Amino acid sequence: MPPSDIQEQLVKHLTDMHAIEVQAEAQMKAAPKMAGTEELARIYEQHERETEEHKRLVDERLEALGQSPSKLKDVVAGAGAVPFILFAKSQPDTPGKLATHALSYEHMEQAGYEILIREAERAGDEETREIARRIRDQEIAMAERIESHFDETVEASLRDQSPDDLEEQLVKYLADAHAIESQAIGLLQGGEKIIGEGELAKAMSDHLDETRSHQASVESRLEALGGSPNKLKDAGLRLGALNWGGFFKAQPDTPAKLAAFAYAFEFLEVGAYEQLRRVAARAGDSETERIASAILTDERAAAATIAAHWDDAVDATLDTRGIAATR
Ligand SMILES: [Fe+2]
Ligand SMILES: [Fe+2]
Ligand SMILES: [Fe+2]
Structure with missing residues (x-):
């Protein structure tokens, strides 16, 4: 059933963000192996740790809003986040494609939090707004780090290709x-x-x-x-x-x-x-x-x-x- 009030909408969106972070974590675990350079591998590893923190913060807000962690498990596969999850499951085959995919995914997360910030504002939920802003800023920073390495990813991709x-x-x-x-x-x-x-x-x-x-x-x-x-x-x-x-x-x-x-x-x-x-x-x-x-x-x-x-x-x-x- 679609949410019928702003609180329900907020919970639903937090649940989507939980699912997005779960997928982000899986991606960040896989990414260093095909990063193309050691520095990029470190960047992905560092963001894996940030991503764990994002998931924890989102889960805390969900609990504060009365959602039990066991319920969360069921909704991970829920319909709301399906396009995001399908995207997350893709497996890029060169460092350049990985960087492109990761760049896009960070901006998907950013967008998710931009929306959460605004829904929290409309719901008068100051805590949720605050954590959403904090996480959003980290997603933007990660996107910027990826963007600053395209020379290296192109180099690495061409090196490996026939x-x-x-x-x-x-x-x-x-x-x-x-x-x-x-x-x-x-x-x-x-x-x-x-x-x-x-x-x-x-x-x-x-x-x-x-x-x-x-x-x-x-x-x-x-x-x-x-x-x-x-x-x-x-x-x-x-x-x-x-x-x-x-x-x-x-x-x-x-x-x-x-x-x-x-x-x-x-x-x-x-x-x-x-x-x-x-x-x-x-x-x-x-x-x-x-x-x-x-x-x-x-x-x-x-x-x-x-x-x-x-x-x-x-x-x-x-x-x-x-x-x-x-x-
Ligand atoms: Fe995140
Ligand atoms: Fe376009
Ligand atoms: Fe991220």
């Missing part, structure tokens, strides 16, 4: 970018039903137009490099193999979750284009480098626009459910 022909690698990165844009189009189109009207809806619809033009730019570079439509199809399949597929199977069901999901997705794109840009530079393909940089600017702007509307997304979610704020 073929060692850079141009062939570049075609693979372009094909992945093409596949990601296809998924972005699907996500934004599907979101139109959920997001309603208003500024956030407008921003997403504008970004859908942009996304189509990104895909066209990527396609033109693929053609210039001799990537056939056949290869594009392969990339679509390979996307499943990277297991980013899970990200897209489940549709978020509220404006707040859609916004969180779309926000995290922008950073999946950011990670992909940060790498594409570097691989293109190494291959001496300045046109692809230019296109990747231009698209990056759009993806970051789209993320910033979503982030400017957390309040709207939360209000729209409470509205749809007929939930009034406590104050």
